[in-house]
Amino acid sequence: MYAFSFHKPETLEEAKRLFGESDDPRYLSGGHTLLPSMKLRLAAPSDLIELNAIESLKGIALEGDNVVIGAATRHGEVAQSRDVQSVIPALADLAGMIGDFQVRNRGTLGGSIANADPAADYPAAVVGLNATVRTDRREIAADDYFTDLFETALEDGEIVTSVSFPKPVRAAYMKFPNPASRYAIVGVFVAETTTGMRVAVTGAGASVFRVPEMESALAANFAPNAVADILISDDDLNSDIHAANDYRAHLVTVMAKRAVEKALG
Amino acid sequence: MTITVTMTVNGEERSGTCEERTLLVTFLRETLRLTGTHVGCDTSQCGACVVHVDGDSVKSCTMLAVQAEGRDITTIEGVADGDTLHPIQQAFHENHGLQCGYCTPGMIMSALDLIKHNPDPSEREIREHLEGNLCRCTGYHNIVKSIRAAADKMAAGS
Numbered sequence: 001m002y003a004f005s006f007h008k009p010e011t012l013e014e015a016k017r018l019f020g021e022s023d024d025p026r027y028l029s030g031g032h033t034l035l036p037s038m039k040l041r042l043a044a045p046s047d048l049i050e051l052n053a054i055e056s057l058k059g060i061a062l063e064g065d066n067v068v069i070g071a072a073t074r075h076g077e078v079a080q081s082r083d084v085q086s087v088i089p090a091l092a093d094l095a096g097m098i099g100d101f102q103v104r105n106r107g108t109l110g111g112s113i114a115n116a117d118p119a120a121d122y123p124a125a126v127v128g129l130n131a132t133v134r135t136d137r138r139e140i141a142a143d144d145y146f147t148d149l150f151e152t153a154l155e156d157g158e159i160v161t162s163v164s165f166p167k168p169v170r171a172a173y174m175k176f177p178n179p180a181s182r183y184a185i186v187g188v189f190v191a192e193t194t195t196g197m198r199v200a201v202t203g204a205g206a207s208v209f210r211v212p213e214m215e216s217a218l219a220a221n222f223a224p225n226a227v228a229d230i231l232i233s234d235d236d237l238n239s240d241i242h243a244a245n246d247y248r249a250h251l252v253t254v255m256a257k258r259a260v261e262k263a264l265g
Numbered sequence: 266m267t268i269t270v271t272m273t274v275n276g277e278e279r280s281g282t283c284e285e286r287t288l289l290v291t292f293l294r295e296t297l298r299l300t301g302t303h304v305g306c307d308t309s310q311c312g313a314c315v316v317h318v319d320g321d322s323v324k325s326c327t328m329l330a331v332q333a334e335g336r337d338i339t340t341i342e343g344v345a346d347g348d349t350l351h352p353i354q355q356a357f358h359e360n361h362g363l364q365c366g367y368c369t370p371g372m373i374m375s376a377l378d379l380i381k382h383n384p385d386p387s388e389r390e391i392r393e394h395l396e397g398n399l400c401r402c403t404g405y406h407n408i409v410k411s412i413r414a415a416a417d418k419m420a421a422g423s
Contacts, residue, residue: 003286032309102312
């Protein structure tokens, strides 16, 4: 890892000021992607600005029918939160499937979605639940947030402050994890929301995406069999040492079917 | 740049100099000479480097020493009570829960966190909890057996 300067601001204003004054800064949250990337010298920021001391980025709150989770909230806290478990059990379930126990004690929601790893779990929940990403300067709808491989709608220096997840009618997440890293080879979040049916897939493509054919099939009949024969095109899917693109396409169908089964309890 | 960091390690306040980029595990091993915490994969997968930070188990290869400033750290050296092994350590000894021993400090630190949250874990829960701890010798059977035995002993002792 190359040398850098370390900063630990206590307010958003101070974090933004430090970002503006640095040559090549990066914000640091849980550090479970950024620090490994720095070890590999894939990232070499001049300044690391840790966001975990900023109180306004922490915590879980209920606002009407929404669960609002601060960006610096760790995966383990979301998984174990009574509020999340009771209002959106699928979200607590998903958080409890990220990485392993120790990773969940460090990794954060904001860090995960700011990084937008194609195999991360949270993007499936953000898009699947039609959540709203709140930043230091605006609100971004889930469908507009994830744009491409490791790319989001965030501007330079913009900080995710929280994510507001609306309570769905019913929802569930299923994933086929890589056995070593626990990253999703394919993960599918299925949700019947108050604004319609949503099926969000992570791990399979460059970025999380929805499957309209499955959404309309489930809107007509919310049953595992409704999606069992829908095979998505593998043209743009990832193909690597872990799984070929046609296998990932197959897994999308299988995980979607299992997610519907799980949502039906 | 050389910096000084101060943290509580196994109940004692410890200070040392390092760089901003120094990992917590490197600080513990090379600056404080607490070499019980191991470096296995250095990629946050194997769990040989697990320590507790403010009571939560974390992988110390994926945290900077400077991030531990002012925090309360427990390493494997802080688990036994003098010459008396902790029930989890004793259970690993009695159940042959290790062969080469490389993963053992991480296994024990991880097991401690499990039993703290779940004093009566099932075999399945133990196996799920150990997802982030890799052992290349034992096939996990005796590790799981050790943790189950320790949970029984700790429940009986409390």
